[in-house]
Amino acid sequence: MPTHLANEATLVAQAQAGDAAAFSTLVEQYDRYIYRLALNITGNKEDAEDVLQESLLKAYTKLGQFQGGSRFCTWLVRIAVNEALMRLRKRSPQKEVSLDEPVEGNERSLMPREIEDWADNPEQQYAKVELNKILDETIAKLEPNFRTVFVLRDVENLSTEETAQILGLSVPAVKSRLLRARLKARELLGEYFKKGKTVGL
Amino acid sequence: MVCKRVIQQLSEYLDGELDSALLEELSTHLERCEDCRIVVDTCRKTIEIYCNTEPLPLPQDVRERLERALREKLGKRSADESS
Numbered sequence: 001m002p003t004h005l006a007n008e009a010t011l012v013a014q015a016q017a018g019d020a021a022a023f024s025t026l027v028e029q030y031d032r033y034i035y036r037l038a039l040n041i042t043g044n045k046e047d048a049e050d051v052l053q054e055s056l057l058k059a060y061t062k063l064g065q066f067q068g069g070s071r072f073c074t075w076l077v078r079i080a081v082n083e084a085l086m087r088l089r090k091r092s093p094q095k096e097v098s099l100d101e102p103v104e105g106n107e108r109s110l111m112p113r114e115i116e117d118w119a120d121n122p123e124q125q126y127a128k129v130e131l132n133k134i135l136d137e138t139i140a141k142l143e144p145n146f147r148t149v150f151v152l153r154d155v156e157n158l159s160t161e162e163t164a165q166i167l168g169l170s171v172p173a174v175k176s177r178l179l180r181a182r183l184k185a186r187e188l189l190g191e192y193f194k195k196g197k198t199v200g201l
Numbered sequence: 202m203v204c205k206r207v208i209q210q211l212s213e214y215l216d217g218e219l220d221s222a223l224l225e226e227l228s229t230h231l232e233r234c235e236d237c238r239i240v241v242d243t244c245r246k247t248i249e250i251y252c253n254t255e256p257l258p259l260p261q262d263v264r265e266r267l268e269r270a271l272r273e274k275l276g277k278r279s280a281d282e283s284s
Contacts, residue, residue, distance in 0.1 A: 020275035031267065036256040049263050053270045060275065110208055115236045118243050123250050132257060135250065154251045160216075179212040186240070186247040193246070 001033050001073045001156045008072055016063050023186055024064070027056050033156065034080045040151045041084040043140045044091075049089060055080040070165070074158065078166045098172065110180065114187045124195030138161065138188045142181055149174055150181035202230040207237045215245050 005011070005026075010141055014022035031052065038051035058079050066075050139147055139155070152163040153174070164174045207230055213219050214227055231238050259267070 021268075023275065024271065027271075032256045032259050035259055035263065049266065052263070053267055056267070056271065057274050060271075111205065112208065112240050112278060115239050117239050122246070129257075131250075132254065135254060154248050155254075157252055175212060179209075182212060182215075182244055182247060183208070185251075186244045189247055189250070190243065193243075 001077070001158065002029055005029055005072075009068065012063075012068065012072055015060075016066070017187055022061055026072065027059070027076075031056070033073075034076065037077065037080055037151060037156060038084045040136065040139050040155060041081065041144075041148055042087050044087075047084070047091070051080055051083045055083045058083070070162075072127075074162050074166065075157065077152070077158065081152070085148070110183065112183060112187065114190050116190060116194045118190065118193040119133050119192055124166045126192070134189070134192050137186055141188055142184055146177050146181035146184065149177040150185060153178050154182065154185075179199065202226045204230075204234060204237055207231070208240065209232070211241065211244060214241070215248060 008022070008141070011022045011026045015026055034055060035048055035052045038055075039048035040047065042048055042051065055076065059076055066072065119125065126134065139151060142150060149163060149169075150165065152158045152166060153160065156165070160171055160174050160178075163169075163178075164171045167174070169177075207227055208212075210219060210223065214224070219227065229240060242261060258264075
């Protein structure tokens, strides 16, 4: 997520007073981040587009409820995450996605199996579009409970506290899931980035 | 410190949240354990790559549909408020 906009408070106040242009200016800063977030959580372009539209429209409708106690982007992300999780639940009702369910694995499952060093600046071996594809596919392979935490913390750069607040989780629960997510993402990326990996051109 | 403990503390270490005593223990372990060093380095790299990746611009068709939807909704509210 981009850092706090200098004129954000003014734009929010103008938008709350019914200035549609101010609202458009505000969301233009975040729309591609919200789309990426939705795509990463749902893993589906159609759902991501629906989430983007719905969450921005909802944000506009509920703008009066935004108190300014948190950053505007955190408030917007919370709406988008709820929309995205709702889509996931709709799509797989038999496999209910609950962020509350415990995800403790055993200690042994935490220990990395792949221990191989990476090439220097491995991401530079790939073109931007290809790198984005690798990163997206890696996220899609994470379990939903780990994925959402990883996306908020390490992709959108929100704090542990903000992530906990948005997901309604405790800080220790966020940290525990983040650790597992990071280890899994590391293992998956190792396939592309390890030393001696030949990248087809 | 044993390897298992390093892995348990990995996130806090990379996020700079370890207290100084633990940090020293972990750093000492990393100096002599190559496996842990590799895991820590590649995990740090994983986070850096994700943190530093800017999202691609919205696809043109997605942007057009979004702008249309916002125009309709925002226009409707403005019209409702002025009537």
